[in-house]
Amino acid sequence: MPVRINPSILAADFANFETELGRITSADLVHVDVMDNHFVPNLTFGLPMVERLLQVTELPMDVHLMIENPERWAQGYAEAGAFSVTFHAEATADPVGVARHLREIGARAGLAVKPGTPIEPYLELLEEFDQLLVMTVEPGFGGQSFMPETMPKLSKARAAVRASGLDIWLQVDGGVTLDTIEIAAAAGADTFVAGSSVFGAADPDAAIAGLREIASATPHVH
Ligand code: DX5
Ligand code: ZN
Numbered sequence: 001m002p003v004r005i006n007p008s009i010l011a012a013d014f015a016n017f018e019t020e021l022g023r024i025t026s027a028d029l030v031h032v033d034v035m036d037n038h039f040v041p042n043l044t045f046g047l048p049m050v051e052r053l054l055q056v057t058e059l060p061m062d063v064h065l066m067i068e069n070p071e072r073w074a075q076g077y078a079e080a081g082a083f084s085v086t087f088h089a090e091a092t093a094d095p096v097g098v099a100r101h102l103r104e105i106g107a108r109a110g111l112a113v114k115p116g117t118p119i120e121p122y123l124e125l126l127e128e129f130d131q132l133l134v135m136t137v138e139p140g141f142g143g144q145s146f147m148p149e150t151m152p153k154l155s156k157a158r159a160a161v162r163a164s165g166l167d168i169w170l171q172v173d174g175g176v177t178l179d180t181i182e183i184a185a186a187a188g189a190d191t192f193v194a195g196s197s198v199f200g201a202a203d204p205d206a207a208i209a210g211l212r213e214i215a216s217a218t219p220h221v222h
Contacts, residue, residue: 003215004028004169004191005208006062009053010044010142011195021057023204029062029083031173031193036067039091040140047073051080060084064112064173064193066139067091070098078107086110086133086171090117099128110171114139119153123160130168131191132157136184137174142195146175151187158188158220181211185218 008031012020021030032050037043054061060083067073070087071094077085078101085107089095099109110131113119115138122132134154137144154170161168172184173193181192194211201207 002190003185003212005198005211005215006031006171006191006193007198007204007208008033008064008142008173008193008195009199011199013199017053018056020199021053021059024059024198024208026205026208027059027198028191030057030059031062031064031195032082034063034065034067034077035140038068039088040066042066042140047076047080050077050082054081062086062110062193064110064133065091074098075101075105078102078105082107084108084110084131086112086131088112088114088139089122090114095122096125096128103130110169112139112173113153115147115150119157123157126160126164126166126168131171132161132168133171133173134189135174136172136176136180139174144175146177146180146183148180148183151183154184154187154189155221161188176211178210178214181214182218185215186221188220189215 006029007024010033035042035044062084063077063082065087102109108130112133169191171191172189176194177197198207
C-alpha cells in the first residue's frame, strides 16, 4: 500500500527551518501547522512564513490550518503554492465552500476533525475533498500521546472512501511514532504526520524510513 510520511515542522528548530527542511529530504510532503491562538490555545506563524518556507524547499507542502475563519484565510495558502490546505470542520459553517475555493485555485482540499468531532456528517460530502484528517490528539501542541479511541472514525472513513472509489487521502496527526503508526495504518490511514518522532530523532530521514516501513507493511483491517 502506498503511504505518505509528512514530518511536522512544529517539532523542528524554529530558528533554523531551512536547515531542518534539509534533514527530511525523504519525506513525501512537509506538514506545516498554522495556529492562531483562537481556534487552538497556541500560536505559530501565518502566511508570510509559509510563503518564505515555500521558497526554500522542494517538498510539496501540507498546510494544516488550526485557525478560525478559514473562509477568510485558506485561499492565501493555496495561492502561495501549498500543495494541500487542510482546515477544520469545527471552524466553519461552510466546509464545502472553502474546499471548492481551494480546488479552484489548484490546491488539494483537506478537512480535519478534532478527536471529539464525529466524522459521519462529512462522509456524505466526500467528493468535495481530497484529504480527511482525523486528529489523533487535541490540536494545538506537539509531543502529545496518540488517542486510539479516534480509530473507529478512521475505519468508517476508510470504508466510505473505498465505497466511493475516490482518491481521497486519510491522514492522522498527533502522537504518531514507531509504536503507534501500525494502529493508525491498520485502521485505514495512508498519510501520517509525525513531528516529535521525526525531528526528535538523531537522523530524521532514518526515522521517516522506519515509520514508512511499518505503515507500508500493515494492511487495513476493515
Ligand atoms: C498538533 C499538530 C501536529 C503536531 C504533531 O496540533 O497539528 O501536526 O506537530 O506533533 P507530534 O507528532 O509530536 O504529536
Ligand atoms: Zn498538524
